[in-house]
Amino acid sequence: MQLPAIRDFATEGIDARRYAALGADWALAVADVVGSTRLAAEGRHREVNFIAGAVVAVLSSVLGTAQAPAACQFGGDGALAAVPPGKREDAARALAALAHWASVELDVPLRVGMVPVKALLDRGLEVRAAVHDFGGGNVFGQFLGAGVTAADAWVKADARWRIEPAEGPLPGLEGLSCRWQPVPAGRGTVLCVIADPVPAGAAGDAVLARLHAAIERVVPTEAAAPLGGGERLAPRWPPSLRALWLETRTESKRRRLGRVARALAGAAIIRVVHALGRPLGALDVARYRAALAERSDYRKEAGGPRLVLDVTEAEARAIEAVLARFAEAGEIRYGTARAAATTITCLVGDFAADRHVHFVDGADLGFWRASVMLKGMKG
Numbered sequence: 001m002q003l004p005a006i007r008d009f010a011t012e013g014i015d016a017r018r019y020a021a022l023g024a025d026w027a028l029a030v031a032d033v034v035g036s037t038r039l040a041a042e043g044r045h046r047e048v049n050f051i052a053g054a055v056v057a058v059l060s061s062v063l064g065t066a067q068a069p070a071a072c073q074f075g076g077d078g079a080l081a082a083v084p085p086g087k088r089e090d091a092a093r094a095l096a097a098l099a100h101w102a103s104v105e106l107d108v109p110l111r112v113g114m115v116p117v118k119a120l121l122d123r124g125l126e127v128r129a130a131v132h133d134f135g136g137g138n139v140f141g142q143f144l145g146a147g148v149t150a151a152d153a154w155v156k157a158d159a160r161w162r163i164e165p166a167e168g169p170l171p172g173l174e175g176l177s178c179r180w181q182p183v184p185a186g187r188g189t190v191l192c193v194i195a196d197p198v199p200a201g202a203a204g205d206a207v208l209a210r211l212h213a214a215i216e217r218v219v220p221t222e223a224a225a226p227l228g229g230g231e232r233l234a235p236r237w238p239p240s241l242r243a244l245w246l247e248t249r250t251e252s253k254r255r256r257l258g259r260v261a262r263a264l265a266g267a268a269i270i271r272v273v274h275a276l277g278r279p280l281g282a283l284d285v286a287r288y289r290a291a292l293a294e295r296s297d298y299r300k301e302a303g304g305p306r307l308v309l310d311v312t313e314a315e316a317r318a319i320e321a322v323l324a325r326f327a328e329a330g331e332i333r334y335g336t337a338r339a340a341a342t343t344i345t346c347l348v349g350d351f352a353a354d355r356h357v358h359f360v361d362g363a364d365l366g367f368w369r370a371s372v373m374l375k376g377m378k379g
Helices: 034-039 046-061 088-106 116-122 148-156 201-218 242-248 255-276 286-296 313-328 366-378
Strands: 027-033 072-074 080-083 110-116 130-131 139-144 189-197 300-303 305-311 331-341 340-349 355-362
Touching: 027 046, 027 088, 027 116, 027 148, 027 201, 034 046, 046 072, 046 080, 046 088, 046 110, 046 242, 046 340, 046 355, 072 139, 080 088, 080 148, 088 110, 110 148, 116 130, 116 148, 139 366, 148 313, 189 201, 189 313, 189 355, 189 366, 201 313, 242 255, 255 286, 286 355, 305 313, 305 331, 305 355, 331 355, 331 366, 340 366, 355 366
Parallel strands: none
Antiparallel strands: 027 080, 027 110, 072 080, 130 139, 189 305, 189 331, 300 305, 340 355
16 A cells, blocks of 8 residues: 655645545554663763664665565654554564663663554554655655554553564664754754644644644744755764764674774765765765755654754743643643754765655753653643
């Protein structure tokens, strides 16, 4: 089944008619880093983002085809994916291998699991999915329905939905990197927002529509894109040692030196072309930066909005006031977090073919900090 495509998030992203209801033969794959509090205290924020990006990279490779790209979504300290019929065993093996790799190579515990959509439907919990399609196979997963947040909660609370770590192949990691410098807030602050509707079904859809409209009245989210049009993106040279170390963990020991050499060469070429201020042959850094900004996942749905916005302090307070008003009416639960910059994790499938997407988070795990607030509101 090919999921429907969303091309304009502002007009289509919260329109339930643009999504397909997943049938009982689908499943939801869920992953999240365990112990984010400890890792944040140790300053290992980028490792958490890198592992979340790795989940998207591997599941995209395992579940997607050229005709039907996988619906996978980055969540800062975890990820979510729609598993098509016939792909459960492949997804389970990939999740088990990811958890093993994260523990052995990065000393980070990763909890992984899978929930059949049938189990959710049996509880009256619907899941709808679509892909935000930028063309050329560049997509992000988008999800609506009470089943999305329920699946995440079930995997965290009940071991029967979890998958145990086991060594195995991890395709798709060769394009994962995090070499760009964090992008400082341009308008005042980076605000991370997570909100879940309290009512399910059509009533929840109506709440989300009104919530999004209220946020858009404060500031058009497209104008608050944290990477702007890409003009403030700066290639880092030399790449940080931590970024290079993370990249090498995706390779076997005998191939790690080659990965470092390729990373240094690629970063050097981009830095030189950036400094020249004009294209060099087929390499146009300005065009790549613009595409990078466009294909960043700063607006998404995972049962409710997940936003990373570059806003003024007054706009941030106004958005928080909107969220508080909806919460006081019993319509949503939410969390927010401020950050001084936006961090970027990149997944480059084929640079020459313009195949690349990018995952953003508020610095210092903004999404995770917002989720802690939301969890406190849920009690």
